[in-house]
Amino acid sequence: MMAFSLDTLVRENIRTMEKYASARDEFSGTAAIFLDANENSAGSATRKKMNRYPDPLQQRLRKKIAVNKAVDPVDKVFLGNGSDEAIDLLVRAFCEPGRDSLMIMPPTYGMYRVCAAVNDVNVLQVPLRDDFSLDTEKIISQASKHRPKLIFICSPNNPSGNLFDTKDIEKILSGTESLVLVDEAYIDFSDAVSWNQRIDAFPNLVVIQTFSKAWGMAGLRLGMAFAAPGIIEIMNKIKYPYNVSDLTAEAALKALKDGSRKQRIVRKVKKERAWLTERLRELPAVEKVFPTDANFFLLRVNNAKAVYRYLRSEGIVVRDRSGQMHCGNCLRITVGTRRENRILLKKLNAYSGERNP
DSSP: OOOOOHHHHSOHHHHHSOOOOOHHHHOOSOOSOOOSSOOOTTOOSSSSOOOSOOOTTOHHHHHHHHHHTTOOSGGGEEEESSHHHHHHHHHHHHOOTTTOEEEEOSSOOTHHHHHHHHTTOEEEEOOOOTTSOOOHHHHHHHHHHHOOSEEEEESSOTTTOOOOOHHHHHHHHHHOSSEEEEEOTTGGGSSOOOGGGGTTTOTTEEEEEESSSTTOOGGGOOEEEEEOHHHHHHHHHHSOTTOSOHHHHHHHHHHHHTHHHHHHHHHHHHHHHHHHHHHHTTSTTEEEEOOOSSSEEEEEESOHHHHHHHHHHTTOOOEEOTTSTTOTTEEEEEOOOHHHHHHHHHHHHHHTTOOOO
């Protein structure tokens, strides 16, 4: 494995900066009277008591998540306002604007490129192969040549839905000096073991997950990152002081108490995914249903833009991904409920004989 140095990768000004200390950072424990944070001691404008700032490090929730994810100790866990906050923080912490670069493998999740643009960070691209697999040797070669600070791997990938080969990711982790981010937003819909179980083996590994997908809590805006304590410390150093609200923390804690509900939801989605993909393959307008390990799939049709417009006119909204690399005439469709999926099939079947120019 190539030598990895966190101090070398992190921006110098971030490494040496003094962390902002909020009132709740300076005091922990219990007290009868809090007069330290300029909160409104008279109460809240809502019946629910919300006049106190939340725990800036979400200690109680992080401990529950560490147990749930089998990641110990708690200082390997970061919580943020959606996984997008974790992505942005890592770009800001490690990439010097106007000088450094990060690497992506298109087609992939669009926020990596957006965060790079916002932070004036160059984007290196090593496209996936035609079958949506990683071009591992080229990734390592380009990383050796250009030395990107960060390498983003979305697995299962968005929009293709496929899980990348474990050995390929191992080679990238071992063969580069970059920080490698494995985005596992959809991991629970696959049968794979999370990379968060291998943090100790790879000091340059960061794993990102979310409550938005398998937990069905997209409105909560809660993301997770798992990494070596030194990396988590840097992320906590530059995040906003109170980035996760008490309402968010309470809802997440409640969900974690009954993990069996999440498992039932995941099983239901996977069952519906199998049922839907089997029937989609029978439709004349459908040229290919790509294999998926996510709660969505990529569908190649005869004319993606025409089918997209048709479905939209029928009240069904999908994503037209035909403009992305290797995704010609492809739609990305989320697995719906059985009722929603029946309607989708009915509408696609009604369209099946049409060939728009």
